[in-house]
Amino acid sequence: xxxxxxxxIPAEPSLLRxxxxxxxxxxxxxxxxxxxxxxxxxxVEEVFYACHPGSSGERCRLRLSxxxxxxxxxxxxxxxxxxxxxxxxxxxxxxxRVVDLEVEEGAEGVSVVLTKRREVQPR
Amino acid sequence: MTVVxxxxxxxxxxxxxxxPRGGRYRDAxxxxxxxxxxxxxxxxxxxxxxEKLDQYLLRRWxxxxxxxxxQELIEMYLPLVRSLARRYASRGEQFDDLVQVGSIGLIKxxxxxxxxxxxxxxxxxxxxxxxxIKRYFRDKGWSVRVPRGLQxxxxxxxxxxxxxxxxxxxxxxxxxxxxxxxxxPADVLExxxxxxxxxxxxxxxxxxxxxxxxxxxxxxxxxEEPNYDVMEDRAxxxxxxxxxxxxxxxxxxLRFFEGLTQSQIAARVGISQMHVSRLIRRSLERLRExxxxxxxxxxxxxxxxxxxxxxSEASSRPSAGPPT
Numbered sequence: 170x171x172x173x174x175x176x177x178i179p180a181e182p183s184l185l186r187x188x189x190x191x192x193x194x195x196x197x198x199x200x201x202x203x204x205x206x207x208x209x210x211x212x213v214e215e216v217f218y219a220c221h222p223g224s225s226g227e228r229c230r231l232r233l234s235x236x237x238x239x240x241x242x243x244x245x246x247x248x249x250x251x252x253x254x255x256x257x258x259x260x261x262x263x264x265x266r267v268v269d270l271e272v273e274e275g276a277e278g279v280s281v282v283l284t285k286r287r288e289v290q291p292r
Numbered sequence: 293m294t295v296v297x298x299x300x301x302x303x304x305x306x307x308x309x310x311x312p313r314g315g316r317y318r319d320a321x322x323x324x325x326x327x328x329x330x331x332x333x334x335x336x337x338x339x340x341x342x343e344k345l346d347q348y349l350l351r352r353w354x355x356x357x358x359x360x361x362x363q364e365l366i367e368m369y370l371p372l373v374r375s376l377a378r379r380y381a382s383r384g385e386q387f388d389d390l391v392q393v394g395s396i397g398l399i400k401x402x403x404x405x406x407x408x409x410x411x412x413x414x415x416x417x418x419x420x421x422x423x424x425i426k427r428y429f430r431d432k433g434w435s436v437r438v439p440r441g442l443q444x445x446x447x448x449x450x451x452x453x454x455x456x457x458x459x460x461x462x463x464x465x466x467x468x469x470x471x472x473x474x475x476x477p478a479d480v481l482e483x484x485x486x487x488x489x490x491x492x493x494x495x496x497x498x499x500x501x502x503x504x505x506x507x508x509x510x511x512x513x514x515x516e517e518p519n520y521d522v523m524e525d526r527a528x529x530x531x532x533x534x535x536x537x538x539x540x541x542x543x544x545x546l547r548f549f550e551g552l553t554q555s556q557i558a559a560r561v562g563i564s565q566m567h568v569s570r571l572i573r574r575s576l577e578r579l580r581e582x583x584x585x586x587x588x589x590x591x592x593x594x595x596x597x598x599x600x601x602x603x604s605e606a607s608s609r610p611s612a613g614p615p616t
Contacts, residue, residue: 202463
């Protein structure tokens with residue numbers, strides 16, 4: 170099963186709640202555990218803060234896809250400079266230890282891809 | 293100097309006292325002796341006597357306006373407040389804060405106690421204290437107003453997660469929690485989301501300040517780690533970690549370097565999974581804020597398209613010693 174959900178919000182921290190709800194809903198479809206959902210929630214937040222520093226009027230584009238055992242979230246294309254350096258900020262570096270974190274270059278620009286895999290098979 | 297009821301002199305434990313009737317002024321030592329005597333006798337005679345002492349002090353306060361009697365009552369019942377606060381101490385609030393809040397309930401009970409009701413002060417004070425603590429959780433603990441139903445579901449889910457983790461030997465899924473709670477998965481997600489509105493970071497919260505013997509988490513990152521530039525992280529993380537409290541450093545260490553799940557950390561540290569989640573978020577938030585001004589790290593150019601970290605690294609986490 171592969172579903173794709175696209176979401177675009179103003180890059181305002183107050184709207185991260187919307188992203189968390191969508192991510193949570195899709196993560197539940199993959200049967201991620203609450204711990205794993207929290208990992209991906211935190212990852213989205215940290216990448217958001219890193220890639221949308223004090224932005225005004227900017228948009229945050231997200232594309233989420235659900236696979237059998239994982240949730241993939243693509244944030245971008247990003248307009249901020251030095252994405253790689255920003256992802257080496259401490260909080261992102263920590264997050265990258267529990268969620269796959271990659272940078273992809275596309276025609277429109279750079280995107281950050283987060284992937285959380287289900288570690289334990291539920292009943 | 294306080295006006296006292298002359299009828300009370302010499303028989304502090306046997307007093308259906310009225311208001312002052314031609315009372316006289318007495319010095320503090322006389323009053324103090326009288327109270328000490330009352331206290332000693334109370335210890336000797338047990339619970340009935342305590343009740344009499346309650347009544348005595350309550351009458352002194354309510355009828356004579358004796359603030360010293362009020363103070364003694366408060367002090368007498370502080371152990372009750374602590375005992376009740378302890379019941380709620382595992383829910384993410386500081387024990388001392390709960391004692392303070394409970395004490396307000398106690399004071400209200402003492403001030404509102406109706407002498408003619410014929411009930412013990414304990415009977416009246418307990419629901420007042422518990423009510424005040426619960427109100428604190430309901431009103432003060434939530435930084436954003438969350439509907440009562442969701443708050444209650446959130447609390448129930450919190451308990452269920454703690455029950456399910458040892459049962460399943462892993463962190464439960466949303467569907468499993470929904471089954472156990474008899475709720476819809478969407479409701480569970482929404483209730484979990486409400487925990488984000490709970491216990492926001494206080495700007496007044498401590499920035500650590502432990503003694504020198506408290507080593508930083510960063511002190512334990514020294515081993516060579518393939519695919520991960522430890523030295524760079526050490527340089528960047530150290531200032532931020534220095535600002536964290538010891539427990540926060542320990543939790544970050546356990547989560548990101550030992551690879552323990554939140555549920556496992558919860559079991560180890562003795563708090564709930566949701567509380568672990570909140571502490572991790574708070575720590576990340578603080579790190580983000582604290583390290584904002586740190587000099588930018590040098591990143592090799594060839595990393596532009598490379599993975600920054602990821603599960604492959606998570607599986608080969610450094611095996612460093614725990615922070616102390």
